[in-house]
Amino acid sequence: MTGAEPSLRERRRAETTTAVARAALDLALADGWDAVTVDDVAARAGISRRTFFNYFATKDEALFHNALPWRPEVLEEFQRSTGPLLDGLEALFTAQAEQEAPDRDRALQVMGLVDAAPELLPGLLARIAASEAVLAEAVRAREGVDEFTAQAIAAVAGALARVGGMSWLSGLQPDPLTSTRAAWAVLRALTTTPGSDR
Amino acid sequence: MTGAEPSLRERRRAETTTAVARAALDLALADGWDAVTVDDVAARAGISRRTFFNYFATKDEALFHNALPWRPEVLEEFQRSTGPLLDGLEALFTAQAEQEAPDRDRALQVMGLVDAAPELLPGLLARIAASEAVLAEAVRAREGVDEFTAQAIAAVAGALARVGGMSWLSGLQPDPLTSTRAAWAVLRALTTTPGSDR
Structure with a gap:
């Protein structure tokens, strides 16, 4: 690659x-x-x-x-990287957030558009699912894990991206990069509590 | 409590x-x-x-x-428990899955219903969001964390529940309990890889 x-x-x-x-x-x-x-x-x-x-x-x-396109060079960098998966995923989402040249007003307008025309929801959900499937395939290829494992990991990463994105859009975080880092920090804290691994 | x-x-x-x-x-x-x-x-x-x-x-x-109701006694048990958060969350989702008396045919029929009538999607998404908000509030109360942290944790747990549920509905896993355990095992493996915590 x-x-x-x-x-x-x-x-x-x-x-x-x-x-x-x-x-x-x-x-x-x-x-x-x-x-x-x-x-x-x-x-x-x-x-x-x-x-x-x-x-x-x-x-x-x-x-x-x-909507939610993966930048090819960012996805390739993730697949080439060899460190711990969690680090690779955080780097992937951080790079996406950095390169996005975020336009908060436009993003809010799109959300308003879908609110006003809920018949758009199936199409948007299909895009989100497609985007998650691309990530799952990249995880599967990088780690050699089974499909269920890859899907679960992609879903967790997607959940963090969603919460981070909403936090930025609602004005709680100044930019997508800060909100992305904050979301991944929560996952690390959740899972590194002393005694939390059995 | x-x-x-x-x-x-x-x-x-x-x-x-x-x-x-x-x-x-x-x-x-x-x-x-x-x-x-x-x-x-x-x-x-x-x-x-x-x-x-x-x-x-x-x-x-x-x-x-x-849709997606929290059983009060199961949610209370989560809030009373004092071990690591990850263990408490897994116990919560496991207890929900065990008590569900799962009806796979009916669940598949509901999915077909929403597919056939996509105007139902906004209502369903609102229920999912409400269910996640209840969990976030329980996490915030148990851990004393801020709202963003609680939301991110609830979103991660929700993502695992979704992937586990789909895996059961698609016939890959025999029952909701097995699929729930499998999904949480993925999260533990993801975050306990040597060197993955910085």
């Missing part, structure tokens, strides 16, 4: 899906998701309707495509 | 809400949630429409009232 450069084709594909996801979110925030059509999203992203359907089956799929 | 007996009034109230939640679920499984009215639920539970609204504001609220 020395991180071969993605091909031009792969890079263009990634650029297009990112642009489409961004266009979908912008339109949803401006007009409400009900009022947005696939044609609107395609037009704003500068592609044809036909091209849109080469990338996504539905407008909901486009909206959440960029 | 020596567990004072609930009053007759409290017991009757709990019996009624349980009966209503059960009636709502039975009707939803039989007819589809769309077709079920508040009147149907009230009739099946043997109460008047007016009494229904003394307990619940909507039919969705009734449906999920009994």
Whole structure:
């Protein structure tokens, strides 16, 4: 895993899906998701309707495509690392949080969007599950553990990310990096209490 | 916290809400949630429409009232216990799993119901959040930790419960008790790897 450069084709594909996801979110925030059509999203992203359907089956799929994406270089670094798993996971989530260039207002707007249009929830939950599955697969590959173990570890990490993220969004923590570190510190304290391992 | 007996009034109230939640679920499984009215639920539970609204504001609220309930005696035992938090939490989730008299077919039917009627998701997610908040409050009271710490611990425990539950429902584990133990064993292994604490 020395991180071969993605091909031009792969890079263009990634650029297009990112642009489409961004266009979908912008339109949803401006007009409400009900009022947005696939044609609107395609037009704003500068592609044809036909091209849109080469990338996504539905407008909901486009909206959440960029939700919770793993940065490839950050995920690769995790898989290459060889220290204790807990350290590797914390480094992974810390690097994600650092590189996010967090836009708190936008994140809050997205939350408001889903609150106002709960029919978006299944799509968002599917993205969260997909993101957790990618992490579980990375854990399984790095550690050689079984699928259940990998899923449980990914779920625990996801829970910490969620609580950390909400703490930042609610204003309790100044930025995603601080909240990520605080969440992982809780896990370490929970499990290193004297006598807590049997 | 020596567990004072609930009053007759409290017991009757709990019996009624349980009966209503059960009636709502039975009707939803039989007819589809769309077709079920508040009147149907009230009739099946043997109460008047007016009494229904003394307990619940909507039919969705009734449906999920009994989802993920903490058994009072199990929660009290957790709060009374004084050992390491991790042991206390595992004992809490183990006792819940043991006392559940698990009905796998019914649990799978409920999952199918939510799949078929995704408009139920917000209500279900609200119940999950409420259940996690109850646990966080119990952790905060037992340990004297701050709210963020308690929330992170409750979220981690909830993640383990979810992965364990899915593993049982998908047939990988024979019963909720085995899957609960397996999930907690993953957390202990994750955090007791030599060198994983800094």
